[in-house]
Amino acid sequence: MSVAGLSVNEQLVRDGAAEWYEQFASEDGNLAARLRVAEREAQSAGRGLWSACAGPLASLPRAPGMATPDAPGCHPSYPDECIPPPPPDLDCAEVKRRVRVDHGAGDAHGLDANRDGWGCESYR
Numbered sequence: 507m508s509v510a511g512l513s514v515n516e517q518l519v520r521d522g523a524a525e526w527y528e529q530f531a532s533e534d535g536n537l538a539a540r541l542r543v544a545e546r547e548a549q550s551a552g553r554g555l556w557s558a559c560a561g562p563l564a565s566l567p568r569a570p571g572m573a574t575p576d577a578p579g580c581h582p583s584y585p586d587e588c589i590p591p592p593p594p595d596l597d598c599a600e601v602k603r604r605v606r607v608d609h610g611a612g613d614a615h616g617l618d619a620n621r622d623g624w625g626c627e628s629y630r
Contacts, residue, residue, distance in 0.1 A: 513537065513540070515537070515541065516537070516540050516541060516544050517544075519541050519544040519545050519548060520544040520547060520548055520553075521548065521553055521554055522548040522549075522551075522552075522553030522554020522555050522556045522557065523554050523555070525545055525555065526538070526541035526542065526544070526545050527603075528603075528604060529629065579591075581611070581614045581615075582608065582611035583607055583608055583609075583611045583612050583613050583614045583615075584605050584606065584607060584608070584617075584625075585606060585608050585611075586605065586606045587603075587605050587606075589601065589605065589614075589615065591614050592614055592615060595615055595616075596615045596617075597615065597616075597617075598617060598625070598626035598628070598629065601615075601617065601625075601626050601629075602626075602629060603626060603629045604624060604625070604626050604627055604628075604629045605617060605624070605625045605626055606623060606624060606625075607623055607624065607625045608623075609621065609623070613625065
């Protein structure tokens with residue numbers, strides 16, 4: 507959706523008022539790339555939903571980014587997300603999204619069954 511030539515979705519993501527979902531990237535690759543950048547900018551700047559406190563509740567569902575991945579309470583196995591360390595042990599049904607897994611830091615929740623660097627791949 508655009509207003510006066512500006513993408514409303516992109517602006518919402520840039521302001522931290524929304525997040526983008528990779529499962530829709532195939533619909534418009536150009537917009538998906540812009541939304542990725544907008545979300546990273548919002549996260550880096552701590553805007554909107556990215557300004558919330560760290561902690562176990564801040565990381566589920568897809569609101570894990572409410573805290574930056576390197577914030578206290580986030581496990582280093584998941585460098586792009588704020589997923590807390592166990593316990594409790596989380597599974598993909600609780601995480602509800604595809605996540606990158608850094609096997610150098612382990613895979614604390616066992617989300618990457620095929621060890622290809624991506625966990626919960628059915629949530630594209």
